[in-house]
Amino acid sequence: MENLIPDETIRHTLLSRLSEQVPDFDFAAVQLSAQLLMSSQQTVNLFENHFAQWGLSQGRFAILMLLYNLPENDWTPVKLAEATHVTKATVTGLVNNLSRDGYITRRQHPDDGRKISLRLSESGEQLVRGMIPQHFERISQIYSNLDGQQIKQICDALALLQRAIMPGAAREIRQ
Amino acid sequence: MENLIPDETIRHTLLSRLSEQVPDFDFAAVQLSAQLLMSSQQTVNLFENHFAQWGLSQGRFAILMLLYNLPENDWTPVKLAEATHVTKATVTGLVNNLSRDGYITRRQHPDDGRKISLRLSESGEQLVRGMIPQHFERISQIYSNLDGQQIKQICDALALLQRAIMPGAAREIRQ
């Protein structure tokens, strides 16, 4: 499973070499960024591995959940792209595979010839209905070692981080 | 940029639907997992966008840094794969592209006919030498809104999370 940050020993000598080259080398920030990247990758992997149990990925799961739980929304590729924050082209790919696997169906939209109406198939509904209890049980279990106060502590830290890097993130995207 | 977690409004109705279906629905854990995934994605995107400035990615950057800063290591694809925690095949792909772009060179290893010795080319060295100051300046700047106490707070939260999910992560992989 990917990670890309070298472990302690290599990272340590790497940082010491770098600190010789870079004036004002900011150890704290670099360590923090490494921790964040490692922790991020770990979280993503945890969920991807979990979903793999049902042959799903984060993206496939997100689409199935939206179709299953909010069927009144008359989902189209564009709506899914907006809801899941990926591009239309990515949705096309996910929808291709999900429909190839028989979980969803495309049909012409009655009102607008450009649109495609997406629905869960019978087997798609079955899949979701079957996985939901285990899925949410598992999420609860993953974090079961944390008490309410600790969860709050983590959420606070994430919010703090969010606020601190938000302007930076916005500037990045423009670049 | 990907994210996959729907925003507040959709997420809210989604969760309320789910809580009707799932007995003992653990709001706190689900919210935490959503926050973690969003925050993870944001962190990864921040760095990927930052690297894109030089036509790099996390993986390409990791390899260049190791070749540049620890040249005495006599790097081979396998060593890089171990150091960066990706598969050999992934390293082959990254090395293909980096060498196509003229940043690194492959040569036969003198001692062992199976091995390939990887080195930075002149232009690879130039690239790294040129980007290092800006890169680390940028990292420092990204987190410049945080004081030492806040950085510690975030690191503590990450460590807490790490300890809490570690056994879960290990079990997952086996699955």
Add this chain to the structure above:
DNA sequence: CAAATATAGTTAGCCGCCTTATTATCTCAA
């Protein structure tokens, strides 16, 4: 020494992300 096994690297092919066209349809305004 020869055969079995281990190791290094690549290839092939899948997935999900992206950007940049392209095509089809719809809407609006001259």
Add this chain to the structure above:
DNA sequence: TTGAGATAATAAGGCGGCTAACTATATTTG
């Protein structure tokens, strides 16, 4: 009313992950 521009979906092609299978070389062992 028709022609320009907006919008919906897909296609094509790149990237970086992965697994599984393959080749070539070393090593170990009977």
